[in-house]
Amino acid sequence: MAMPGPPLRVRVPVVSPSVRDFLATEAGSAVVLLAATVVALVWANSPWSDAYATFWSTDAGAHVGRWALELDLRDWVNDAAMAVFFAVVGLEIAREVSHGELRERRTVAVPALGALGGLLVPVLIYLAFTLGTGDEHGWGTVMSTDTAFLVGILALFGPACPDRLRLFLLTLAIVDDIGAITVMAVVYSDHVSAPALAVAAALVLAMLVLRWLRVWQVTPYVVCGVLLWLAVHASGVHATLAGVLVGLLVPASLPRREHVEAVPGYAGDLVDDTTAEREHLAELAARAAVPTGDRLQRMLHPWSAYVVVPLFGLANAGVGLSGDALTDAFGSRLTIGVAVALVVGNAVGITGAATLAIRLGLGDLPGRVRYGHLLGGAVLAGIGFTISLFVAQLAFDDPEQLGRAKIGILTGSLVAAVLGSVLLRWLGDRLPLCSPASDGPPPGLPPLPWRAPA
Incomplete structure (x- = not known):
């Protein structure tokens, strides 16, 4: 009688708890964002459509002596509340670079180069459609992937055990956001005030000094962040850049x-x-034993995911979808260019650049992720909803151009979501992402654990 062999061990790549929490929050945010988007579209196309425009155009602000800060409600969402969203993005970037998935070159090389392809190819496609129309300046609209929708749809319709694919796409989306934010700050800012920028630079220096002094309390960074937002807003550079700077400057390194x-x-x-x-x-x-950035992200991320981003969708997704509006939009090279750039540009750009990185030996796909998953994820990355709408608000002053761009964003994002979901679900049945054991143990062996013993 044959002696039984040693226990079979299966080593499954495990995603860190902090990344799991981030992904879970983003997945939940996608549901709320989708609901807010539907409400905005219904409201903007109902008999009360005028009330939608009037409500978000309502002025609100504060006055202290001769000093005043006044914006309409849509700008409060886009300029102030969205700074919290971008701060969370910055915090996640800082954490992943400090002690997360972005700290290793080979781990980040493939999604980073994929993101670069997902930035450049959509822009080239957009410019090919809009060249000579006067809409070329809107090229930044097609440069970003909506992380919340991407992660949420992957959780709902993606393959089984998709953690490594989620992490790969999250890394891609983070690098993608860095490019989009840079373009937003450099290209879509004008009438810059040098004195206000000098004050902003001084506040950035103050935060660097706080880091150098190893200040671990959250409050000093929050105070500097609020003042930085005011300075950047006064400078003419889009104020949400302050949120990114705060996220990147708050200490993310592990405590002593x-x-x-x-x-x-x-x-x-x-x-x-x-x-x-x-x-x-x-x-x-206990607080000193946890990275300052992690504690601040824990405070801000639920607000960003469940309040700020849905509010942004409610304030900006309301676009008229009457027969005349749709006929005008789909006869426009602007609308078609945005939609095609989001879907085809990301699919081709991300897959092509990531494949090139693998062929050159710069990195590898994680875990059991295969080229088919890469293609499905690249199509899904064509969902450019949040930041695409955000950049469109900056790029187009003309309401008709903005409406066409929004219809292109909604159309491209919807097509990317459906096509990517179908592709990943189909691939998930043929190319499982789980460990080999999850397909079922060999005959005569007991079921294998999901995680290997330590």
Whole structure:
């Protein structure tokens, strides 16, 4: 009788808990964002459509002596609230670069070069459609992937066990966002005020000094961030850039070992004598043992995902879809250029650039991700909803041009979502992303655990 062999161990790539939390929040945000988008479209095409435009054009602000800050409600969402969204993006970038998936060259090379292809090819396609029409300046509209919709649709319709594919696409979306934010700050800002920029630079320097002093409390960075937003807003550069800078400048590195080792001592003191003072000291010790950026992201990310982004969709997705509007839009090279650039540009650009990176030996696809998954994810990355609408607001002053661009964004994003979902679901049945054991153990062996023992 044959002796049984050693226990079979399956090593499955495990995504870190922090990334899992981020992905779960983004997936939930996609549902709320979709609902807000539907409400905006219904409202803008209902008998109360005038109320939609009037409501978001309502002025609101604050006055202190001769100083005043006044914006309409849509600008409060686009300029102020969206700064929180971009701060979360910056925090996620900083964390992944510091001690996440972006710290290793081979891990980041393929999605980064894929993102570069997903930036350049859509722009070239858009310019090919709009050359000579006067709409060329809107090329930044097709440069970004909507992370919330991307992750949310992947969670709902993607293949089983898609963690490594999610992480690959999240890395791609982060690099993609860096490019889009840079273009937004450089290309779509005008009437720049040098004194206000000097104040903003001084505040950035102050945050760098806080980092150098190893200040771990969140409050000083938040105060500097609010002042930085005011300075950037006054400078003429789009104020959401302040959110990105805050996210990148808040410390994301792991705490010093002595801070972590001090926590049990303070916790033990609290167990010995449960006074308010010892509770406060234990709380401070615990906070010092967690990266400042992680704590700030935990505070901001739910607000960004479930309040800010849906509000943005509600304020900006309302576009008239009457027969005349649709006829005009789909007869426009602007609308067709945006839609084709989002779907075809991302599919070709991301797949082609990522494949080139693999062929050149610069990196590898993670886990059991295959070229088919790469293609499906690239199509899904054509969902350019949030930042595409955001850039369109900056690029087009004419309401008719803006309406055509929005219809192109909605059309391209919808086609990319449906086509990408179908492709990934079909591929998921043929190219499983789970471990080999998840397809079923060999006859006579017990079921294998999802995670290998330590």
